[in-house]
Amino acid sequence: MREILGDIRRWQRLGRRVALARVVDLEGSGPRLPGAAMAVADDGEVTGSVSGGCVEAAVVTEALEVLGKGDRRMVSFGYSDDEAFAVGLTCGGTVHLFIEPLDW
Template sequence: MKELLSDIELWRARGQRVVLARVVTLAGSGPRDPGAAMAINEASEVVGSVSGGCVEGAVVSEALAVLESGQPRLCTFGYSDDEAFAVGLTCGGTIQIFLEPLE
């Protein structure tokens, strides 16, 4: 997250609302370890990443919902047979991402 701080501080200084998304658990195969972080502002600008690009789009949607509600949330992105069309990691792992507003 260190590398995101200058952008987050710039956005906050501009008065933009920001959501911080962090990988908190990883089960099985996955590209990024716990602590990998991404920040999203209310204009849908993005810095950082939480996977190899597989779930970033879905994380942006969740982040905008967090801005709407003002409530943090824990999201799970995985891949199983009965949700083959759901958003997941192509590598077959499951990650949990915690999203929280920094307003």
């Protein structure tokens, strides 16, 4: 969170709406620990990261949906060879994210 604070504050000053995605849990091997965060502005600008670049694009899509609908959701990404996951981590772990609008 510390490293994305500046970008989020800048977006807030510009009156943009922001969604925040945080890693809350990790099973097996994964590059980023719980607390890793990225934020997405309503115009699609992105700051921070929640993996080694494996799932960020899908997180942006989810985050923009969250901004559109105003809901909060858990999203999980697993090993990309697993049919249950369209997008996944290449390292074999599963990462659980909580995505919400920054309305608090």
